[in-house]
Amino acid sequence: NAGVTQTPKFQVLKTGQSMTLQCAQDMNHEYMSWYRQDPGMGLRLIHYSVGAGITDQGEVPNGYNVSRSTTEDFPLRLLSAAPSQTSVYFCASSRPWDGTHGYTFGSGTRLTVV
Amino acid sequence: GNSVTQMEGPVTLSEEAFLTINCTYTATGYPSLFWYVQYPGEGLQLLLKATKADDKGSNKGFEATYRKETTSFHLEKGSVQVSDSAVYFCALRGNYGQNFVFGPGTRLSVLP
Numbered sequence: 001n002a003g004v005t006q007t008p009k010f011q012v013l014k015t016g017q018s019m020t021l022q023c024a025q026d027m028n029h030e031y032m033s034w035y036r037q038d039p040g041m042g043l044r045l046i047h048y049s050v051g052a053g054i055t056d057q058g059e060v061p062n063g064y065n066v067s068r069s070t071t072e073d074f075p076l077r078l079l080s081a082a083p084s085q086t087s088v089y090f091c092a093s094s095r096p097w098d099g100t101h102g103y104t105f106g107s108g109t110r111l112t113v114v
Numbered sequence: 115g116n117s118v119t120q121m122e123g124p125v126t127l128s129e130e131a132f133l134t135i136n137c138t139y140t141a142t143g144y145p146s147l148f149w150y151v152q153y154p155g156e157g158l159q160l161l162l163k164a165t166k167a168d169d170k171g172s173n174k175g176f177e178a179t180y181r182k183e184t185t186s187f188h189l190e191k192g193s194v195q196v197s198d199s200a201v202y203f204c205a206l207r208g209n210y211g212q213n214f215v216f217g218p219g220t221r222l223s224v225l226p
Contacts, residue, residue: 041218043158058213090157099165099210100146103150103158103160107157108156
């Protein structure tokens with residue numbers, strides 16, 4: 001039971017570099033999402049997906065891209081990293097259309113942009 | 115839209131003290147309510163949930179009751195331990211499985 005797996009756990013980028021944060025789940029959850037967590041800001045939704053081939057923007061989508069080609073994987077791409085994207089990123093999955101079902105979170109990726 | 119408000123803390127208690135973390139919400143319809151816990155350096159873990167009015171969620175000695183009349187879901191524990199030191203998040207999810215809405219989190223420190 002791996003649950004939600006995020007890689008890498010830590011990453012340092014230079015301003016302007018690009019990278020992909022990986023997220024994979026093995027629970028056959030159709031709903032997946034990305035959050036960022038910043039001190040004093042709580043959790044903010046970046047992008048989410050309700051199934052393969054379907055993605056939508058959350059509260060803070062600028063500077064990030066996502067795609068969902070399979071049920072299992074939901075990578076988050078930073079196109080041109082900026083210091084404002086220094087944060088801890090969490091991927092979460094759930095059953096969709098079932099308000100009683102909670103999220104399962106990954107352990108997070110701590111990203112520093114210098 | 116839906117929203118969650120919780121006391122931001124930090125909350126500092128001595129071991130074996132009683133804990134209450136207040137959480138109130140605004141939502142349309144009949145949301146489900148959740149408490150998540152985040153230990154240092156880790157992701158969020160589901161602590162407990164309640165899916166309808168008057169339900170009580172409980173886990174690891176923590177309890178919370180879904181009070182629709184006061185739109186509240188306060189977290190309580192009768193006797194905290196040092197190992198309970200963490201950040202606690204109140205959250206809601208709409209009854210049709212919409213995106214979660216999280217509160218800002220409450221940092222709890224328990225001193226021996």
